[in-house]
Amino acid sequence: MALLTASRTRRLFTTLVVCLCVAGSAVAQQAAPIEANVKAVFLYNFTKYVLWPPAAAGEPNPTELRICVTAPDAFFSLLKSAVQGEDLDGRPLQPVALEGLDDAKTCQILYVGDSQSPDGKAWLTAVRGEHVLTVADGPLNDDTVIAFVREDNRLRFDINRASATRRGITVSSKLLRLARQVKDR
Numbered sequence: 001m002a003l004l005t006a007s008r009t010r011r012l013f014t015t016l017v018v019c020l021c022v023a024g025s026a027v028a029q030q031a032a033p034i035e036a037n038v039k040a041v042f043l044y045n046f047t048k049y050v051l052w053p054p055a056a057a058g059e060p061n062p063t064e065l066r067i068c069v070t071a072p073d074a075f076f077s078l079l080k081s082a083v084q085g086e087d088l089d090g091r092p093l094q095p096v097a098l099e100g101l102d103d104a105k106t107c108q109i110l111y112v113g114d115s116q117s118p119d120g121k122a123w124l125t126a127v128r129g130e131h132v133l134t135v136a137d138g139p140l141n142d143d144t145v146i147a148f149v150r151e152d153n154r155l156r157f158d159i160n161r162a163s164a165t166r167r168g169i170t171v172s173s174k175l176l177r178l179a180r181q182v183k184d185r
Contacts, residue, residue, distance in 0.1 A: 036075050038155050039148060040082040043067055043111055043135065046146065047088050049175035052108055052131050053168040064094040068107035070123055072097035079111075101126040109133045115144050131168050140183050145169065149180065156180040 047065060065088050069076050076097045083093040096107065104110055104126045112123040115136030124134055124143035135146045140160045145167065147158045158181040164171050176182050 033074075033078075035155055037078050037082075039111070040075065040078040042148070042155075042157065043079060043109060044082045044086065044093065046109065046133065046135070046175070047093060049172035050133055050164075051170040051172075052133075063091060065091045065109075066094050066096050066107045067109045067111070068096045068098050068104060069111050070098055070113060070119065075111075098123075104132070105130050107132050109135060111135045113137055115139070115141060115147065129167070133167070133169055134163070140181075145171070151180060158183065 044067070047067070067079060067083060069079060076095065079095045083095055086093045096103075098104055098107075101122060104123060107127070108131075110123065110127055110132050112120040112134065113136065114120045115124065115138045120136055121143075124136070124141075127134060128143060133146065134144050135148070136144045137148045139149070140147045140158050140163075142160070142163060145160055145164045147160070149156050149158055157179055159171060159176060159179040160183045161171060161176070162183060162185050
């Protein structure tokens, strides 16, 4: 009888462990779409607290504000949902999935994902010196204006004000106060 009880206990324990692993995996998979959705909403909200320089003489003033991502993936769909029907001072927000590095120069906001990856670095280099608000995941660097970071299981962001200044972009003091860290050099 004791052998039967021990066997049942092991099976029950094994079943419980398997269930916990499956549940943990499901929660982790749900967290990724939630985080991506939060990032999409952040990108939309950044437009309200950033000023781009006026168009130079002879340059056309863009009729839309382009929020660009580097791939037409699930994140792009979330971004489209977040900005659908929205505008900034009469300029509609236009989500764009880029096809090539040269297209990135037409963006007002460029989200590159992981700033440390070779692709992320290439995208950031493509818009160096342009009036583009660059947003990435990971630590701030000289080419990133805003960096998403995870802290205490929350999504936060850091701002590189020096990078924004080099790009001719002004970040509102309201947004600076919300940042976890502001880098001035």
